[in-house]
Amino acid sequence: MTTTATPGGTAPRRVQVGLLLQRQGALIALVILVVFGMLRYGENFATGYNLSSFTGDTAKYGLVALGMTFVIMTGGIDLSVGSVVALGGVVAIMVSEHGLLPGLLAGIGAGAAVGVLNGFLITKLKLPPFISTLATLLAIRGLALTLADTRAAVAAPGGFQRLADWSLLGLPVAAWAMVLAFLVGAAVLNYTAWGRQVLAIGGNVDAAKLMGLPVARTTFSVYVLSGALAGCAGVFLGSQNGSVDTAAGQGWELTAIAAVVVGGTLLTGGVGSVLSTLVGVLLLQLIFNLIVFENGRGVINISSFWESVIRGAFLLVVVLLQVRLVRRRSATGRPA
Amino acid sequence: MTPDAVGRPVAEPATGSTAPAPRRSARQLQWTVWAQRYGALAALVVLFAYNAIATPYFLTPQSLLFVLLRQAAPIAIVAVGMAIVIGTAGIDLSVGSVMAIAGQVGATLVLHDHPFLLAIVAALLVSALCGLFNGTLVARFGVQPIIATLILFIAGRGIAQLITGGELQTLSHPEFQWIGLARPFGVPAQVIIAVLVAVAAWLVMKLTVYGRHVLAVGGNETASRLAGIPAARVKLLAYVTSGVLAGLVGLIAVSANSASDANNVGVNMELDAIAAVAVAGTPLTGGKVTIWGAVVGAVMLKLLQNTLISHGITKEIAQITVGAVIVLALWLQRHEA
Numbered sequence: 003m004t005t006t007a008t009p010g011g012t013a014p015r016r017v018q019v020g021l022l023l024q025r026q027g028a029l030i031a032l033v034i035l036v037v038f039g040m041l042r043y044g045e046n047f048a049t050g051y052n053l054s055s056f057t058g059d060t061a062k063y064g065l066v067a068l069g070m071t072f073v074i075m076t077g078g079i080d081l082s083v084g085s086v087v088a089l090g091g092v093v094a095i096m097v098s099e100h101g102l103l104p105g106l107l108a109g110i111g112a113g114a115a116v117g118v119l120n121g122f123l124i125t126k127l128k129l130p131p132f133i134s135t136l137a138t139l140l141a142i143r144g145l146a147l148t149l150a151d152t153r154a155a156v157a158a159p160g161g162f163q164r165l166a167d168w169s170l171l172g173l174p175v176a177a178w179a180m181v182l183a184f185l186v187g188a189a190v191l192n193y194t195a196w197g198r199q200v201l202a203i204g205g206n207v208d209a210a211k212l213m214g215l216p217v218a219r220t221t222f223s224v225y226v227l228s229g230a231l232a233g234c235a236g237v238f239l240g241s242q243n244g245s246v247d248t249a250a251g252q253g254w255e256l257t258a259i260a261a262v263v264v265g266g267t268l269l270t271g272g273v274g275s276v277l278s279t280l281v282g283v284l285l286l287q288l289i290f291n292l293i294v295f296e297n298g299r300g301v302i303n304i305s306s307f308w309e310s311v312i313r314g315a316f317l318l319v320v321v322l323l324q325v326r327l328v329r330r331r332s333a334t335g336r337p338a
Numbered sequence: 339m340t341p342d343a344v345g346r347p348v349a350e351p352a353t354g355s356t357a358p359a360p361r362r363s364a365r366q367l368q369w370t371v372w373a374q375r376y377g378a379l380a381a382l383v384v385l386f387a388y389n390a391i392a393t394p395y396f397l398t399p400q401s402l403l404f405v406l407l408r409q410a411a412p413i414a415i416v417a418v419g420m421a422i423v424i425g426t427a428g429i430d431l432s433v434g435s436v437m438a439i440a441g442q443v444g445a446t447l448v449l450h451d452h453p454f455l456l457a458i459v460a461a462l463l464v465s466a467l468c469g470l471f472n473g474t475l476v477a478r479f480g481v482q483p484i485i486a487t488l489i490l491f492i493a494g495r496g497i498a499q500l501i502t503g504g505e506l507q508t509l510s511h512p513e514f515q516w517i518g519l520a521r522p523f524g525v526p527a528q529v530i531i532a533v534l535v536a537v538a539a540w541l542v543m544k545l546t547v548y549g550r551h552v553l554a555v556g557g558n559e560t561a562s563r564l565a566g567i568p569a570a571r572v573k574l575l576a577y578v579t580s581g582v583l584a585g586l587v588g589l590i591a592v593s594a595n596s597a598s599d600a601n602n603v604g605v606n607m608e609l610d611a612i613a614a615v616a617v618a619g620t621p622l623t624g625g626k627v628t629i630w631g632a633v634v635g636a637v638m639l640k641l642l643q644n645t646l647i648s649h650g651i652t653k654e655i656a657q658i659t660v661g662a663v664i665v666l667a668l669w670l671q672r673h674e675a
Contacts, residue, residue, distance in 0.1 A: 079484070129668045130623075132429075132484075133616045136609060137668075141661025147654040256431070256488055269482050307499040314493020318475075321489070325479045 027323060028264050028281045035288050043295045052291070054169060057177035058242065060287040062087070062235040064180040064280060067258040068187050069228030071279040074262055075191075076224050077204040077271025078131040082120060083232040083258060085142035086113045087251030090236025092150045095246060102165060106237050113233015114226050116142055121222035139255070147248055156245040165241035176238040180280075183231065188276040200224060204271025260313065261286055264320045286313055377670055378618040378631060381663075382638040385645055393648055403525055410640040411532035412587045416607055417614040417632035418539045419580030424615055425543075426573050427556040427624025428476060428483035430580045432468065433611060435494025437588030437604030440465045442501040444589050445509055445598035454514035462585050468494065469581020473574035487577075491608070498600040507598045517586075518593025528590045532633070535583065540629040549627075552576060556624030613660070614639055617667045639663070 039047045046052060066083050073080045090109040098105030116138060123134040168175045191197035199220045202210040211217050232251075240246050259269075265282030267274035290309050389396040396402070416433050423430045444461035448454055468490055475486035509515060520527040543549035551572045554562040563569045584604070592598040611632075616622060617639060618631030639660055646656040 123665060127665075127669055129665065133612070133622055133668060134665060136612060136616075137661040137664040139661075140609065140613070140664070141658040144654040144657030144661065148652065148658070256491060259484070260488060260492060263485055269485055305500065305503065307496045307503075310496030311493045311500065314489045314491075314496070317485075317489050317492065321475070321481050321485055322479065325481060 027320065028266060028278060028285050032281055032285045032288065035285070035292065039288075039292055039295065043299075047295060050172070052295075054172055054174055054177075056287065056291050057180075058174040058238075060283060061174075061176035061180035062238050062242075063254065063257060063261065063287060064283045065183060065231045065235040065238075066254055067261040067279050067283050068180075068183055068276065069231035070255070070258040071262050071265075071267055071274060071276055072187070072191075072200055072224045073131075073228045074259070074267060074269055075200050075204045075271055075274040076221055077207065078124065078221065078224070079135065079259070079269075080120065080225060080228045081132065081135040081255045082116060082138040082142055083228060084251040084254035085139050085146060086116045086229055086232035087236040087239060087254055088246060088248075089113065089116065089142050089146040089149070090233030091240035091246035091250055092146045092236075093233075094237040095156070095240045096149065098240075106165070106234075109237035109240070110230050110233045113236065114230040116233075117226035117229020118222075120229065121225040124225065125218040125222045143252075146246075150246065150248070165238070176242070179234070179238070184276055184280045191276050196220060196223070201272055201274070204273075206272070257286070260317050264317060266320075266324070268324070286316070289313060289316065375619060377667060378634050378638050382634055382641065385638065385641045389641070389645055393645070399524065403529060406637070406641055406644060407529045407532075408526045409644075410637045411526070411528040412590055413607070413610045413614055413640065414532045414633045414636040415528075415535050415583050415587050415590075416580075416611040417636045418535055418629055419583035420608075420611040421615045421620060421627050421629060421632040422539065422543070422552060422576045423483075423580045424612075424620060424622055425552045425556045425624060425627035426576045427559070428573065428576065429487065429612065429622070430472060430577060430584075431484065431487040431608045432472060432490035432494055433580065433584040433587075434604035434607040435491050435498065436465050436468045436581050436584040437591060437607060438495055438498035438600050439468065439501075440585030440588035441592035441598045441603045442498045442507075442600050444514070445507050445592050446501055448509065448511050448514045449507055454511060457514060458589060461589055462582055465581045465585020465588070466578050467581075468585075469578035470574070472581065473577030476577060477570040477573040495600065498603075502598075502600065509592065509596050509598065515593035515596065518590045518595075528594070531586070531590070535586075536629055536633050543627050543629055548572065548575065552627060553625055556626070558625075610636070610639070613664055617664055619667070619671050621671070 066087065070080060070083065090113045093112040094105045094109030097108035120131075120135055120138055123129045123138070124131050127134075165175060170178060191200065199210070199215050199217075202213070202215055203217055203220060207217060232254075235254075236246070236251065239250060261282040262274075262279050263269065263282070264285060265275070265278035265280070267279060289312050293309055293312075416437075420430055420433065440461040443464050444457045447457035447460055472483075472487050472490060475481040475489070476483050479486075512519070517527050517531060522530065543552065551562070551567050551569075554565070554567055555569045555572045559569050584607070587607075588603060591603050595603075612622075614635035615632045616635075618628060618635035620626055620628055620631055642660060642663060643653075643656045646659055647653060651659075
């Protein structure tokens, strides 16, 4: 990146600081919070039970947010993921009577099936993503509740719930699944034709069409991916809790969108990074974790209601930083 | 623009080259225009007629006023505000949280023995501030409406819960609860309020400069700004309107329940309101506002749910049906967008 074209000398540095803040601001905040937590709460925070339960808990949100990242990069949105989480959990619990693996696959499959429906509505019937996934949000929650017979679906003790207990190097299966999914997602986005197509469609759908890219097929597959990942999150939710209650996954679509935005992916599509979404998810969850620890010290008592207020404030700060950056960039005429 | 086979200029994007093709697509267009304008109303009429015949006691004031319209009124009021915001090519996800905040503010003030009018005014002022917050982010800072209103959607419920520590407050204050419990002339107060709000909004959109400005800004913001329309102020006012109407409905909900519950007031209201606007044929891309459409959409969706439930179909299946109806409505309208 050269600085010769801009007069004034100081502006480029400011732009670079701003760029750093947008690109890595969430990461910087995450590192600061982790260091803060380790210094303040010591061993209990960074190791053992907390690490295991934190990552296991975060994994579900991470998987949903990963799918959402791809959808948003195409310029779309998937509001149905929260309901898909519930459906995936219910289906997995029902099928898990026949074994763990069928349960896992059925949960993911159910999610993918909803993704197929969303993809069909959006690419074949050409309905706007926002409102068609809003319709599936309503319908799929109804379906999940019907399947669960309007009560909480409860897993038989044993097999299925063991999925949540397995761990490797101190981290639960769900956490490994999340890490793996994000690494694969980042690789796919950056090194495959499909990943490039996703960004091209989000950048300019008409240009992508004129270039002969399979716009409809790629868009379709993005929604299937999002559904499958949300279904997978539902499987983990069901195995961790041993049940899926009627409110499971409610509002997760918006939490996922918030994580994507905090990570620095613009909602307009065309740009984005998979790993920054992971940072966004970890950051938003860590705030909650720190509040729990702070309360545990007993000095102050922050009610859990602050959690959502702090998350909202965080989102506000990130959004305002992005706005400032975009404005300055257009003022100096420099590309991103 | 080239003249077609018949010699008239092709106004619609009819691309067929043979003679029968454009004619057929023209008729199809007319049918879809009709479906878009009156689809929700037609569905409402059909549902109404069906219920009048098949559902016992449906045509009684008790059932019509105190079940159907009383349930639909809050959604209709929020949907009116949502329709205006959507008209500016925006969206307001925060309405449910604003409802919770307004309800908590109003109930808390009344319970602390402040005059009920002060409580109502304060609650509406706080809602207006919420709308101002949304509008400032959208109009002054250029934040995308989904994200801008998502902030208050997330934070707002926490704020409402913090006002009372998340505890349920039971109310018993007839004057304050007038808007939720009273029945002047035998009609539930919230139904009267909904009608007044809808008429006022309709008049504003139809007769005032502001109404024209909303359409212009939603249709093409850059063009409207170049034409000298204060686009930022127009959008700001739209979000403030939506906030105040949501706050009003929050007060209605709290009054009707005789309890203020920050955890549950207004949950999913944004979805119901957006669905009501969309089902009545208003494109979410902006530039079009049909106040009556939003009201008809709200009543129609509620009647659809109630019809299914009263025929022994579970609430969950009813929800699936509502989702399917929204998709169907969008599909019928898709040519128009």
